[in-house]
Amino acid sequence: MIYNILFNDVIPIFVVMALGYAGAKCHSFTPDQTQGLNKVVLNFALPAALFASITRASRDMIFDDLKLTVISALGVTVLFLVAFFICWKVWRHTISEAAVCALIAGSPTIGFLGFAVLDPIYGATTATGLVIAIVAIVVNAVTIPIGFYLLNLGLPKSETGSGSLGAIINAVKQPVVWSPVFAVVLVLCGLKLPEAFYPSFELIAKANSGVAVFAAGLALATVPFGISAEIIWNTVFRLFLSPLAICIAGALWGMETESLSMLVMACCMPPAFSGIIISSRYNIYVKDGASSLALSTLAFAAAAPFWVWATPKIAGLL
Template identity: 55%
Template structure:
């Protein structure tokens, strides 16, 4: 766990602080953060998602049907719970609720999945299985749902009127961050292998994803400042306590193997997906609260991670 803190979480803080300082000292103007976000959302992130998903294979997805069903149903159900409750409790618009769900209801599995699980559980098949399944659900299911809800709520069309359901769906599918992971899933299900010779091209572009996304989050923090209120606390609770708690109970009741259950719980307890922050900043929806929720959740994960690993071990012992 100490290695995870040093090698995974501290670099996030360092890069985010650098972005924050650059924004505060006006090295970059607030509007320039949009350029970084566009680079990540339209190019680097789709490349990273595509490259990570196509590494899976069809056998991995069907090797553990229980794990796949728990991940799919659980992540989508909790995503929609975040979407509905934030409108009920905090009177947010549908567009704001969609972005909130992309943040509070989605773990950053593509960025931190292997980095957190490998040091604890090794690089075996089970680790790859958990990361691949959770990554596919987050990137190929919940992100498209979130963008659809964002467009349907009038948040993705430059403040214009709300779109019809069909128009919102079409607009969501046009986004590279949506169609790239969906294409990757289709290729995996069809058993089509992407030639290894193209990996370096995807990898070079994908490497910009994490660092630029975190730096841009720091710039956004500098423009909006961190706020600590009931809504940020609720989002942090939802991400770090409710989500892993639900998965722990459901996974235990469904008889998941102890190690697989530990990895699944830790995966969904990861801090919010940076893709949600990027989408928030691009469309200028839920930016201040979303960025504050990310910052607080990253800090909280340092405490939550070892607690959930211990509880998962204890409940299956």
């Protein structure tokens, strides 16, 4: 299992990130070109990927396992807000910086690594697909809109309009916000899109993860990589404290052990790449965000087998 996680999940991320880093150091990309890549991901590839993945879910899927849905929705959202407030109040960042930090430290990259990690461990079953779908909906349709609202709330009023209302309007206009929300509305209304619809979206969606990690390498080349107390905290919060909170909540509510183990694994993944793209696009929290991604991805090789072992132990105690 450690071999699979290392060579199938961790190393590819570092290889693509290293290519981006090398491209920046060789001056193959100008700052404008880097921003262009970020716009491609943020305005086109990521919204398409979110819309396609969410609309493949069904209304029955959301309500079949209410414990899973409720714990995922409340747990991921609350942990996202905890990451925001700690970055804002403890580490003394601005509201916009704390919002980007929460999109990184408070959100797992479930869309990119979900099936790659869960299927080899638990099998490619309906249960693993359900866990991945539910967590992906929460991350993409709840925390990203909240993060964008908080990011815009912290920007100068000249950029967003008037206070909270301007921040809401500016956030809603972003494709990465309205696309997953619209997709969830379709799912809740029971509307299914024909399969012939998806290839057109998936062609651009496939560029999402690779370009996002490549752009993270470009961003990392513009700032000195460093390890600080905050970077370590972000890593520990993402890989250990967040899944621990989910594990305790699920165990106390009596979730079935294997389902709980899959949910914990889904919530202990490295930071969502969407947060890195947003960081680079707005030039906010770039150094700490890229460093948190690098350290968390490396530490994930140890965190994944730990939670496979620890979740049944914790559930048994509770």
